[in-house]
Amino acid sequence: MAIEGSTTTASRRIRLGMVGGGRDAFIGGVHRIASRIDDRYELVAGAFSSTPEKSKASAADLGVAADRAYGDYVEMAKREARLKNGIEAVAIVTPNHMHFPVAREFLKRGIHVICDKPLTSTLADARKLAKAAETSGALFVLTHNYTGYPMIRQARAMIESGELGPIRLVQVEYAQDWLTENLEKTGQKQAGWRTDPARSGLGGSTGDIGTHAFNLASFVSGLELEELCADLDSFVEGRKVDDNGHVLMRFSGGAKGMLWCSQVAPGNENALKLRVYGEKGGIEWAQEDPNYLWYTPLGQPKRLLTRNGAGATSAGQRVSRIPGGHPEGYLEGFATIYSEAAEAIVARRDGKPVPDGVTFPGIEEGLAGVAFVTACVESSRRGGTWVKFENYVKR
Numbered sequence: 001m002a003i004e005g006s007t008t009t010a011s012r013r014i015r016l017g018m019v020g021g022g023r024d025a026f027i028g029g030v031h032r033i034a035s036r037i038d039d040r041y042e043l044v045a046g047a048f049s050s051t052p053e054k055s056k057a058s059a060a061d062l063g064v065a066a067d068r069a070y071g072d073y074v075e076m077a078k079r080e081a082r083l084k085n086g087i088e089a090v091a092i093v094t095p096n097h098m099h100f101p102v103a104r105e106f107l108k109r110g111i112h113v114i115c116d117k118p119l120t121s122t123l124a125d126a127r128k129l130a131k132a133a134e135t136s137g138a139l140f141v142l143t144h145n146y147t148g149y150p151m152i153r154q155a156r157a158m159i160e161s162g163e164l165g166p167i168r169l170v171q172v173e174y175a176q177d178w179l180t181e182n183l184e185k186t187g188q189k190q191a192g193w194r195t196d197p198a199r200s201g202l203g204g205s206t207g208d209i210g211t212h213a214f215n216l217a218s219f220v221s222g223l224e225l226e227e228l229c230a231d232l233d234s235f236v237e238g239r240k241v242d243d244n245g246h247v248l249m250r251f252s253g254g255a256k257g258m259l260w261c262s263q264v265a266p267g268n269e270n271a272l273k274l275r276v277y278g279e280k281g282g283i284e285w286a287q288e289d290p291n292y293l294w295y296t297p298l299g300q301p302k303r304l305l306t307r308n309g310a311g312a313t314s315a316g317q318r319v320s321r322i323p324g325g326h327p328e329g330y331l332e333g334f335a336t337i338y339s340e341a342a343e344a345i346v347a348r349r350d351g352k353p354v355p356d357g358v359t360f361p362g363i364e365e366g367l368a369g370v371a372f373v374t375a376c377v378e379s380s381r382r383g384g385t386w387v388k389f390e391n392y393v394k395r
Contacts, residue, residue, distance in 0.1 A: 204241030
């Protein structure tokens, strides 16, 4: 991954547009930082807000030319597709319910899409978007940023190479405490839309952070989910979506899993943790201490693997930017997804194959995430019965 002194020239940077992410929008700033860390993109256009006035004001803040600041995403998609130097890719950083209509407009014009998760707010829209992505010929990238962490890439490589043996157990959890009280009633913007099923979708904690946990477990273990059994709760009175979930999972090959997601667990900020155990050993990783991976071969002492230390592998070092001892984390994980996408976009631009090792979450992972949320909600509504995942993830 490139850092200071990048040889990327302005003419080779990918021309990027953005929908959403205007003033006071947290995730838009994250995406913009991530797109620039490795000097692969230049933000040149956007429909940054739901009103033309706010969009133009945000464009001015960001140094985007006034004639490339749009009042709505449809106008933006149509005009940018006609421009000689129009955008090559668009970042979608809106609330969940807008992902489908926005992505569809750009995909049908052959513009690559980099979309925040979850893919859509409904399973029906996820299936439609999957078909649209297949027929468009454009790339679709989903920013499950935790898959970009170096030690997560190393863990995945270790399991692929058989170091843990056949996998038996997968345990993943993502705990937060920021919705322990009824924050949405105070008018707080993030809490407002994330707890509104019309904008967030059926899932609350399952959709917001449970999808991250599920995606991470699948990405690292390489296992396919076959069945799940979910028990979801809305502990805060009046809340219309779940704020806590416990999910049992059965994977292909006989492996079993447990997932816990909660936004009402006091003392937890962003406590995403993963444990995977096979016949020959186990690994443990925590997002709040991301540069380390615990590895325990069966019958041997536990070993601490570091990002650039003894035991580091090429899979992790390939997406590492700075010397060991200097932490890489949340923003760099996002940047890895953007840079992996850039490799694929440039390869497509130049008529070349995507370089070996390049990987990023795409439309299939997005569909699986929405299917996971839907299956969890329906399982819980049925009293925690087991449901077959293939019934939800199928097109």
